[in-house]
């Protein structure tokens with residue numbers, strides 16, 4: 001059976017061209033960038049080159065790129081690092097975020113509230129998951145240490161008005177971080193035109209290797225390090241650099257951005273055809289997230305009377321790899337917090353499905369998926385009723 005992968009928001013295959021750039025750094029050019037000798041210098045040059053390339057793509061200076069182990073670590077460093085610094089330097093004690101963040105941000109602010117005593121505030125979002133700017137205006141004040149709002153949502157695809165959010169924060173001198181892990185894969189933005197202070201990226205979402213990412217800053221942002229030790233990354237992130245992965249990330253990001261102008265309209269067309277067919281052919285189907293301000297590769301739904309986790313198993317048996325929003329805890333399915341924050345009923349939220357397209361997706365994949373889905377939904381509903 002030919003398996004069809006429709007879960008590119010979960011991860012993407014490594015681009016072979018990026019892999020080719022990485023290979024020498026595993027075995028041949030294996031030096032530690034912190035070493036004085038030529039082996040070390042060569043590795044350091046490769047890391048510096050990757051840093052300069054990534055900085056150039058986001059229009060920031062090279063020292064604005066901090067390499068991390070991925071999107072999660074970048075989110076942690078941005079939110080915890082800024083909050084702790086702002087409190088120590090300026091006595092600020094308030095954190096503002098949204099209820100539709102990735103867990104890497106949500107669990108971090110939860111810890112900052114519980115263990116460190118920060119006041120955590122959640123800005124309102126509308127039914128499509130977009131931040132309410134008026135509510136944000138109301139919340140920000142001189143006590144605010146950091147605002148963290150996701151750029152493009154991994155679960156529902158909605159793109160936030162980040163430039164407006166940045167504007168609101170800057171007027172008051174507040175640091176604005178945005179989780180851009182999904183956005184970086186599909187939107188060719190930079191930090192000059194979207195004046196966000198800090199963004200998180202993770203390479204495996206844009207055809208780079210897993211386990212590497214970066215925190216990119218527009219200008220110098222003071223942070224508390226969370227991995228303490230050596231002087232790597234200006235003392236902000238100790239640990240020997242993951243040289244092959246850093247090299248692979250820079251190459252993958254460059255390739256992804258080069259290909260965007262061609263790929264984005266193709267993905268958008270396939271995505272829209274999928275959304276149209278699913279909503280037209282399946283009764284009780286509803287799109288989640290915004291229909292226009294949406295990642296080009298992202299379709300997400302809820303279906304009345306459907307067990308979303310069982311649907312994923314049915315789809316897998318039929319050869320389709322997709323995802324849902326709900327986490328299954330041993331037979332006790334929990335609806336996704338993101339869907340609940342949109343005001344979707346818990347029961348309906350349990351019938352969620354996320355279909356994300358990518359480089360390997362063809363029109364035929366979309367058609368065969370759209371042909372298979374109605375029957376699977378019908379069978380699922382029969383067992384559920």
Ligand SMILES: *Cc1c(COP(=O)(O)O)cnc(C)c1O
Nearest residue numbers: 070071072102154179181182202
């Ligand atoms: C995947 C993802 C992350 C986590 O990135 P990792 O590199 O897997 O740690 C964070 N935020 C968003 C929006 C994501 O999609």
